[in-house]
Amino acid sequence: MEKPLTLLSLLTILIPIAASSSCPIDFSYVETFPWNTSTCINPINNQPCCVTLNTVFNIGISQHLKKTSLFALPNENISSTCLSDFQTKLTNLSIDPSLVPFCFTNRFQHVTNYSSCVGIRTTQDWEQKLGFDRLNPLYTYCKGNNLGDQTSCDNCIAVSLKVAFQLSGIDPNVSHTECFTYATLYDAAVVNPKGTTDVTTIGCLLSVQLSDEVTKGSDKRGKVMKLVFALLGGVIGVVTVFVVMVVYRKWDKRRKERVYHREIENGLRNIVLPNTGAKWFHISELERATSKFSSKNVIGQGGDGVVYKGKLSDEALVAIKENLNLESKGDEEFCYEVEIISKIKHRNLLALRGCCISSDNLKGKRRFLVYDFMPNGNLYYQLSLAGTNRLTWPQRKNIILDVAKGLAYLHYEIKPPIYHRDIKATNILLDSKMSAKLADFGLARQGSEDQSHLITRVAGTYGYVAPEYALYGQLTEKSDVYSFGIVILEIMSGRKVLDTLNASADAITDWVWTLVESGKMREVFEESIREGPEKIMERFVHVGMLCAHAVVALRPTIGEALKMLEGDTDVPKLPDRPVPIGHASFQSSLLRGLQRSETSMHQVQ
Numbered sequence: 001m002e003k004p005l006t007l008l009s010l011l012t013i014l015i016p017i018a019a020s021s022s023c024p025i026d027f028s029y030v031e032t033f034p035w036n037t038s039t040c041i042n043p044i045n046n047q048p049c050c051v052t053l054n055t056v057f058n059i060g061i062s063q064h065l066k067k068t069s070l071f072a073l074p075n076e077n078i079s080s081t082c083l084s085d086f087q088t089k090l091t092n093l094s095i096d097p098s099l100v101p102f103c104f105t106n107r108f109q110h111v112t113n114y115s116s117c118v119g120i121r122t123t124q125d126w127e128q129k130l131g132f133d134r135l136n137p138l139y140t141y142c143k144g145n146n147l148g149d150q151t152s153c154d155n156c157i158a159v160s161l162k163v164a165f166q167l168s169g170i171d172p173n174v175s176h177t178e179c180f181t182y183a184t185l186y187d188a189a190v191v192n193p194k195g196t197t198d199v200t201t202i203g204c205l206l207s208v209q210l211s212d213e214v215t216k217g218s219d220k221r222g223k224v225m226k227l228v229f230a231l232l233g234g235v236i237g238v239v240t241v242f243v244v245m246v247v248y249r250k251w252d253k254r255r256k257e258r259v260y261h262r263e264i265e266n267g268l269r270n271i272v273l274p275n276t277g278a279k280w281f282h283i284s285e286l287e288r289a290t291s292k293f294s295s296k297n298v299i300g301q302g303g304d305g306v307v308y309k310g311k312l313s314d315e316a317l318v319a320i321k322e323n324l325n326l327e328s329k330g331d332e333e334f335c336y337e338v339e340i341i342s343k344i345k346h347r348n349l350l351a352l353r354g355c356c357i358s359s360d361n362l363k364g365k366r367r368f369l370v371y372d373f374m375p376n377g378n379l380y381y382q383l384s385l386a387g388t389n390r391l392t393w394p395q396r397k398n399i400i401l402d403v404a405k406g407l408a409y410l411h412y413e414i415k416p417p418i419y420h421r422d423i424k425a426t427n428i429l430l431d432s433k434m435s436a437k438l439a440d441f442g443l444a445r446q447g448s449e450d451q452s453h454l455i456t457r458v459a460g461t462y463g464y465v466a467p468e469y470a471l472y473g474q475l476t477e478k479s480d481v482y483s484f485g486i487v488i489l490e491i492m493s494g495r496k497v498l499d500t501l502n503a504s505a506d507a508i509t510d511w512v513w514t515l516v517e518s519g520k521m522r523e524v525f526e527e528s529i530r531e532g533p534e535k536i537m538e539r540f541v542h543v544g545m546l547c548a549h550a551v552v553a554l555r556p557t558i559g560e561a562l563k564m565l566e567g568d569t570d571v572p573k574l575p576d577r578p579v580p581i582g583h584a585s586f587q588s589s590l591l592r593g594l595q596r597s598e599t600s601m602h603q604v605q
Contacts, residue, residue: 138187148203188206353371398435400487424486466552488543489545
């Protein structure tokens with residue numbers, strides 16, 4: 001007689017475990033720590049439970065950090081084993097085991113990744129990157145014994161967020177969300193003396209939802225289970241029925257997902273792609289093009305995806321972006337992004353070559369966007385090159401004009417207009433002739449003509465985001481104009497937008513205003529172009545200053561800025577200097593605004 005399926009055997013089917021890998025984290029705290037399990041007991045909406053489970057799992061990561069000085073697990077096998085151990089503990093609390101694979105779909109989430117937060121792996125790396133001056137505020141505001149007090153907690157979170165922005169500014173490709181997570185883990189494991197054993201500390205630093213009734217509930221649950229097993233002689237039959245029901249639900253869920261996947265695929269093929277000339281790629285085509293997504297073909301990695309270089313069967317070189325941020329971006333958002341990009345037909349905007357949605361039992365849901373390969377990389381890379389390969393003045397001039405023309409097309413030629421929201425040097429790609437193409441429309445939003453928008457969650461990159469957008473969520477075409485102005489000043493000076501390695505350095509706008517007001521315009525120009533046409537270069541700097549002005553009403557539209565750059569209209573007299581971005585009052589307000597946005601994103605993820 002065959003043995004009936006048990007719950008443990010079902011778990012083995014759901015999450016494969018590498019037998020040779022053991023988890024270094026002791027998850028016994030899951031059953032004893034007073035966290036609120038109510039959001040995960042028969043949830044109607046799985047998302048709140050996913051937020052809770054991620055925070056509870058991070059308690060173990062912080063304990064691991066305290067013991068080993070490592071911010072993450074060493075490889076995917078160990079991560080898989082840890083998730084399985086975590087899942088077992090949740091099952092003991094009557095939490096559906098299928099929530100773990102649902103909530104932890106990102107296979108890189110808890111694995112060491114050199115690009116997660118500027119290459120930091122250990123607490124030694126963290127302390128070396130920051131130095132004493134930047135570590136000191138953490139010890140000042142996060143070491144207190146009473147982080148259960150709301151004010152103390154808010155102060156600690158604020159300085160942790162500031163540290164995250166300073167670190168992520170070292171590399172614009174890095175998301176400050178990851179660095180913020182590192183900051184809270186460091187606070188819990190190293191800075192605070194009670195750390196991973198203190199309820200209020202974990203509740204503040206790791207955002208774990210607490211419940212005073214969990215411990216009592218656990219004892220009651222144990223008594224109830226003993227009574228149930230004593231009364232039910234037919235427990236094997238009950239378990240068998242339960243397992244059959246779970247297996248059926250899983251099968252039915254996968255069937256519905258396949259149907260939904262086909263609907264999404266057919267929708268993209270029939271509605272979006274035929275009108276653009278873009279192709280629907282099969283996953284096998286992309287695997288052949290990238291040697292099965294070999295790490296040797298990785299040419300870029302950011303907070304939400306990895307970009308591979310590939311060669312199609314017709315020998316065409318392409319850039320293939322895999323979207324890894326599947327938790328916060330669903331199929332509808334992916335389709336929306338494809339729909340936006342498919343409307344774009346302009347020589348200075350990176351056009352969509354094709355896309356792909358793939359789903360299988362082994363690797364789960366995967367989404368890809370396919371573009372033409374840009375051999376000269378991005379603008380940030382070109383500005384960082386040393387020696388004789390630096391950009392010439394004609395190249396810089398043409399890049400600025402190319403970006404302006406691409407933006408003008410988004411704002412005026414498409415109805416309703418498109419706001420890019422993430423204009424920065426890494427999102428400006430250069431083809432073989434050094435012509436610029438604005439790329440990465442993952443954050444783009446369509447607006448309504450003659451109307452601004454209030455956005456509840458601000459997106460973009462620190463240093464490039466317009467103040468009114470970061471502080472109040474007010475999104476208009478002039479939000480993009482501000483970012484464009486920052487890019488102009490960056491190109492003309494060769495200077496970093498924010499020098500996070502030098503805490504006393506001014507932001508690029510403050511630095512330019514100081515030099516121009518003191519009559520030292522020539523010092524704004526990057527040294528290799530100082531022999532260029534001075535009057536024309538001065539005009540470009542003035543336009544950059546106008547576009548990046550803190551006051552919205554004093555900025556030109558992108559159409560007006562383009563005419564000034566091309567010399568068709570005169571550049572107006574510079575208005576009064578705005579409050580310096582480095583000023584304490586401005587930084588305080590900006591930090592509060594970005595903190596609200598960051599807290600929202602942190603909770604979602």
